[in-house]
Structures are given as C-alpha cells and as structure tokens.
Amino acid sequence: MAQVLEFKLPDLGEGLTEAEIVRWLVSVGDVVAIDQPVVEVETAKAMVEVPCPYGGVVTARFGEEGEELPVGAPLLTVAVGAAEAPAGSAAGRPGTAPSAGASDGSARPADEGSGNVLVGYGTSAAAARRRRVRPAAPIAASVPRTTAPAPSPAPVPAAPAEGPVPVISPLVRKLARERGIDLRQLRGSGPDGLILRADVERAPAAAPALADTAPARSVPAGGAAAGAAVAERVPLRGVRGAVADKLTRSRQEIPDATCWVDADATELMAARAAMNAAGGPKISLLALLARICTAGLARHPELNSRVDLAAREIVRLPEVHLGFAAQTDRGLVVPVVRDAHTRSAEDLTAEFARLTEMARTGSLSPADLTGGTFTLNNYGVFGVDGSTPIVNHPEAAMLGVGRIIPKPWVHDGELAVRQVVQLSLTFDHRVCDGGTAGGFLRYVADCVEHPSVLLRTL
Incomplete structure (x- = not known):
C-alpha cells in the first residue's frame, strides 16, 4: 500500500528563512526518484534546485511560480511505494516510513502537526488529521491532474x-x-x-x-488627476532584497569614509600584455589587481578585519577571502575567492572566470557568496571613472576600480598620453584612521604604476 509523504521546503542554510519558487520541475502525477530535483527556488543568496528525499508519484504541489514560501512550508506530497515508482524508490528505505498514527494502512501527509496550511488546495493541517485518504491501486491512475477544493x-x-x-x-x-x-x-x-x-x-x-x-x-504625479501616471511596484525579495538589506545595514552601522587617487596604469597594462604574449592561460586585469590587493592587505592588515560590536573589539583576520562584485540579471552578487592571498595571478584568473559564469547562470551556492573579508569592485566595466563604494558588511573596506582610458599625464617631466585609472577606497573608520587607509591606497597605486614594486613582496 502506498504511503503519502509530505516534503517541506528545507532549511537552505546561512540563516535563510524563505525562498521564492522560480520554476517547478515536476507536475502532479509525475514519477520522481530519490534526490531528483523537483523545484528551482531563489533565496537571498542564490538560485538552487531542491531535491526530493522520496521516490514515488507526485500527488500535490503547493505554491505557484513567483510565490515566496517560508522554510518548513509544504512543497509537495509524494505517494511512496506505488507500483509505478521507479526501481530503488524510497519505499521501505530510511526516512520514508509512514507517519505515526497511520498503522491502519491509510495514507496521510507526514508531520501533519507542523501547523502549516496546505495553501491552494483548500486543506488545513487540522482537516488533514481528520480525513484519511486511501489511494486506489494503481496510484497513478487515481491521481488527478488538478486537486478539487475540500467541501465547505x-x-x-x-x-x-x-x-x-x-x-x-x-x-x-x-x-x-x-x-x-x-x-x-x-x-x-x-x-x-x-x-x-x-x-x-x-x-x-x-x-x-x-x-x-x-x-x-495609479499614482497621481505632480498633482495630476488620478490615473495620469502608473507606478510599478517591484518586490524587494530574493537577491535584490538581500542586497538592499545588506547595504542598508552597512550605512546604518559603519561610519565609512572614502579616499581616491588617479594612477597611471600604462606599465601594468604593458606587463599584462607581455605575460599573455608569453603563452599559456591568459591573465585577467582583475587577477592582477587582486594580487596587488592581497599584497597591500599583508602590509595593512587593519583593512582585512571586522568589528565585533558585542565585544567592542576589532577582529583582524589571518586569511584574505576576496569578494568581487558581479552584476547579474537577478541583481548584484559578490562571489568570494577563498584564500586569495595564496593564489597566483593565473589561479586567480581561473577562479574569477569560474565564479563569474556560475553567477550568470544562477548556480552559485550560499557558500560561494559568504565569508568574504575584503571586496574588489571593478565598476570600470560600466564605463564610469569613479565611485564611492559602500562597504560590504561586515567587512571593513572595499576597493573600487574605474575604467582605464587614455588621458593627458605628466610622465618623466613631460606631458604625454597615458592609460589612467581612478582607484577609490571606502573603509570603516572604526578599524583604522586615514593614514592607514591612505597608505594602503598609495601602495596599490604604486604597484599599478610600477608593477616591479609588487615583486618586492612576492
């Protein structure tokens, strides 16, 4: 006899409390295998596919695409042990036993006492406890494609x-x-x-x-008659909502300051061209800037830290986990390169490329987006020269890099056309004073202007 088990939205980690249904991967009546992805959801961290721990026939789905569900809410129910279930289904395996109280052979959703309402199907948890559903055999023939509402x-x-x-x-x-x-x-x-x-x-x-x-x-604009203008309301949820929350918290908690400098990047661009002309994997400009940043943080560790407000302490961190801003269709995300201070320019290039592609496809995991200690933001790709970055809470600093363009520049005492870039550093004024921040930024600028300076620290 088949048992109907309820699968709820699992805890996706990192303090996530809800997720938005992006796309259902199964329909009512479909046969699913154990650990088969059944729904694609978007959390505040990333887009993930959720696998079902049961194998059998889908008897109900809860929630529509675009709907946000809290962790613990029902996702779907699966009839386990039906004849149509694939070989190796969850029948009789650990974690798929019938729920307590169903010893009479009737099937009912597991964990009914959770207090969740099976929304959209006219059935509450209390009603489910009173009503026992005995599926006919074979189960697939008895599962309707649409679920009729419960009698009122x-x-x-x-x-x-x-x-x-x-x-x-x-x-x-x-x-x-x-x-x-x-x-x-x-x-x-x-x-x-x-x-x-x-x-x-x-x-x-x-x-x-x-x-x-x-x-x-309709929203009246400038005192115009009602209906003269229509405003679009965009929900702040998913990645966009998480970014909004983090930036708001950063502005509320961190007393930040920004300093900037123009640097002649001509020699750095020439050094990169020489590296790539020598053969082997191409080295990205972002990787060279990351290598410069990690060397600068070794000299100024105050900027690779965070503030523990409860203990009133500055916590300096031994490793550099470098975040970098990546724009996607779903909003701004900041993937993290682990142990960036131990990686070569070639290794950094490969890791940046891998994480960027995952960001574009929405396949980054929560672990890929957390744990950063310093962020590098290359907004020059948008064609702008400068910015005052907002610190990525709870980090202590962010380096912004503008576009590199030809500009008039005094070089060796003469006016020349050089490749110039603006570098901006926003830092938490609680962890250091302007002298430390200025020293870090000046070191970065010196390495950009004279890459040989970096060799002294390698």
Missing part, C-alpha cells in the same frame, strides 16, 4: 472585531493584503472557522485605490 462546512460567523484572526498560513495573509481584503470580514470555511486561501479568492477584491500592496497602481 456550514458557514460560521466572521472573525470578531477584536482578538486573533483565524488564519494560520502567512501566504493567505499575503494574498489578502494583495487583494485589499479585510480578513476580519471573512467567514472561514475551514475547521473551527479557519480562513483558507479559497475563502480569500472567493471574496470580492477591494477597489484598486485601497489595495496599497497591489503590484501596480
């Missing part, structure tokens, strides 16, 4: 004006907010008056002017 019990009074509203699911609350619906005015059709998603969907939506959280609404 007799109407119950609307929620009182005071006291808690009978809603368990945060997704039901979110749907009500989007539709401008006052949950206290609804009569819940679930057990004990529980308000289900179906109740919200049946209720008439409020007028657009009242739906403050609607995705888009």
